[in-house]
Amino acid sequence: MDRVMTGIQGLDEMLNGGIPAKRHIAVYGGPGCGKTSLCFEYLYRGAKLGEPGVYVSLEETTDDIVENMGSTFPMINDVKDLMDEKKIEILKPDKLDLEEVAGIIENSITENGVKRAVIDSSTMIRMAFKSEIEYRQTLFEFLSLLRGLDCTSLTTVEATTASRDEMKYDIEHFVMDGIINLYNIGKEDRRIRALEIMKMRGTAHSRDLVPFKVTPSGIKVYVGEKVF
Numbered sequence: 228m229d230r231v232m233t234g235i236q237g238l239d240e241m242l243n244g245g246i247p248a249k250r251h252i253a254v255y256g257g258p259g260c261g262k263t264s265l266c267f268e269y270l271y272r273g274a275k276l277g278e279p280g281v282y283v284s285l286e287e288t289t290d291d292i293v294e295n296m297g298s299t300f301p302m303i304n305d306v307k308d309l310m311d312e313k314k315i316e317i318l319k320p321d322k323l324d325l326e327e328v329a330g331i332i333e334n335s336i337t338e339n340g341v342k343r344a345v346i347d348s349s350t351m352i353r354m355a356f357k358s359e360i361e362y363r364q365t366l367f368e369f370l371s372l373l374r375g376l377d378c379t380s381l382t383t384v385e386a387t388t389a390s391r392d393e394m395k396y397d398i399e400h401f402v403m404d405g406i407i408n409l410y411n412i413g414k415e416d417r418r419i420r421a422l423e424i425m426k427m428r429g430t431a432h433s434r435d436l437v438p439f440k441v442t443p444s445g446i447k448v449y450v451g452e453k454v455f
């Protein structure tokens with residue numbers, strides 16, 4: 228099976244080598260859990276491996292993302308060069324519309340040979356729908372459009388809680404090919420970042436809850452370590 232290495236330290240090991248190619252994964256987590264950082268690093272590592280990527284931002288502007296990621300990952304300082312070389316594209320659609328998002332990704336594949344895509348976040352789109360059923364239907368249609376494209380995507384989904392115990396299943400948990408859950412877990416007087424691969428169709432993977440850190444040079448997932 229073809230796999231796409233995330234390039235994120237520790238995560239590929241948990242995934243038995245990487246995300247199965249052409250699958251569409253949700254990165255699920257509460258506010259500030261690290262969704263944008265993880266997805267951005269996925270594109271960055273891809274660009275360095277020679278796989279161009281497109282970041283479709285539905286919330287933050289391109290400048291915000293470049294600025295925020297520049298301060299989160301100060302040691303990753305060649306993002307602007309990669310953008311000039313079209314190895315990383317960051318786009319903000321005019322409309323909150325999944326069909327338009329799929330169109331943007333398709334266009335980037337044809338024009339720049341994009342292999343990786345990020346959609347941040349689907350929650351913005353979800354909020355534009357009046358009913359859950361309508362959103363679910365549109366999400367299905369969006370996924371079938373994506374499945375026709377030669378790219379492997381991560382979509383962020385905002386959880387209403389950062390707590391693992393209070394986590395409930397959302398629509399995205401059922402329809403996406405894989406789910407990576409990110410948490411901010413309270414431990415005494417501090418919070419620890421942790422992640423787990425809740426599902427990943429087509430591959431064996433770690434089912435452990437493991438701690439991770441956002442460091443200046445990238446995310447580090449501490450495989451084999453315990454959160455408690």
Ligand SMILES: Nc1ncnc2c1ncn2[C@@H]1O[C@H](COP(=O)(O)OP(=O)(O)OP(=O)(O)O)[C@@H](O)[C@H]1O
Binds near residue numbers: 259260265385443
């Ligand atoms: N330089 C840094 N070093 C360590 N941690 C940082 C640094 N910069 C940002 N952070 C942490 O990362 C968090 C933001 O991460 P990120 O934006 O990836 O989360 P998110 O899940 O996308 O958040 P949101 O729900 O706001 O979209 C910040 O709240 C902060 O705790």
Ligand SMILES: [Mg+2]
Binds near residue numbers: 262263264347
């Ligand atoms: Mg974010």
